[in-house]
Amino acid sequence: xxxxxxxxxxxxxxxxxxxxxxxxxARRRGLHLLLWGIGLVMYGIGSATEAYHTAFGWxxxxxxLWYLFGAMLVAAWLGQGTVYLLAPKSWAHAxxxxxxxxSIYGAARVFSAQLDPSLLPAGELSGRAIxxxxxxxxxxxxxxxxxxxxxxxxxxxAWIFWRKRILPHRAIGNVLIAVGAMAPAIGxxxxxxxxxxxxxxxxxxGAVLMFLGFLRATTPFKEPAPASQPSSIPHRx
Numbered sequence: 598x599x600x601x602x603x604x605x606x607x608x609x610x611x612x613x614x615x616x617x618x619x620x621x622x623a624r625r626r627g628l629h630l631l632l633w634g635i636g637l638v639m640y641g642i643g644s645a646t647e648a649y650h651t652a653f654g655w656x657x658x659x660x661x662l663w664y665l666f667g668a669m670l671v672a673a674w675l676g677q678g679t680v681y682l683l684a685p686k687s688w689a690h691a692x693x694x695x696x697x698x699x700s701i702y703g704a705a706r707v708f709s710a711q712l713d714p715s716l717l718p719a720g721e722l723s724g725r726a727i728x729x730x731x732x733x734x735x736x737x738x739x740x741x742x743x744x745x746x747x748x749x750x751x752x753x754x755a756w757i758f759w760r761k762r763i764l765p766h767r768a769i770g771n772v773l774i775a776v777g778a779m780a781p782a783i784g785x786x787x788x789x790x791x792x793x794x795x796x797x798x799x800x801x802x803g804a805v806l807m808f809l810g811f812l813r814a815t816t817p818f819k820e821p822a823p824a825s826q827p828s829s830i831p832h833r834x
Contacts (some may be wrong), residue, residue, distance in 0.1 A: 600798070618630055619634040643800075647797065681693075684773070695702060707732060777807035778803065
């Protein structure tokens with residue numbers, strides 16, 4: 598099926614996006630860029646493990662990587678980047694310390710959990726395969742934090758730029774980022790009812806929209822040259 602290839606595309610878009618963000622971080626610094634880059638790598642790992650599962654089937658390590666990075670941590674780490682962009686540094690550092698410790702704890706729980714792949718419907722990846730109590734309950738806390746900070750931060754930024762009537766490219770970019778961040782969450786809701794294919798579509802749409810939003814937000818509109826000034830582009834007769 599064509600839909601089984603979508604996680605490969607999502608992984609490719611995410612890793613290219615991450616490379617661009619890391620390049621911008623190397624040039625401009627800013628911890629928000631570093632955290633966004635890390636979050637996008639997690640997005641790519643989650644998509645890559647989904648791609649592996651669709652191509653080769655169940656594999657315990659791939660499942661643990663998918664659950665840790667794709668299901669549990671990705672939204673929170675992307676959102677933490679937005680916290681560094683918008684919140685006071687003292688608050689951002691405090692939340693970062695809490696997120697780092699929580700992520701280490703979550704990783705330990707995921708990699709020590711007992712798995713039972715027989716609980717999964719054919720072709721589906723789901724936390725239902727984790728049978729150790731107290732692991733899956735952690736995921737909503739990470740995702741709630743990530744949704745509030747990433748989606749809320751993008752909407753807030755877009756509103757600020759729109760209200761002040763400044764930097765319209767950033768307002769548009771933040772709207773795209775907010776919509777892109779919502780897409781996987783909507784797909785995840787459908788996947789709980791057995792529509793796994795919608796999750797793959799939503800993850801690709803989310804990655805593409807966030808990528809376009811980042812490009813739009815970091816690329817100002819070009820001002821048209823005044824009509825009275827000659828063009829700087831030479832013409833050949």
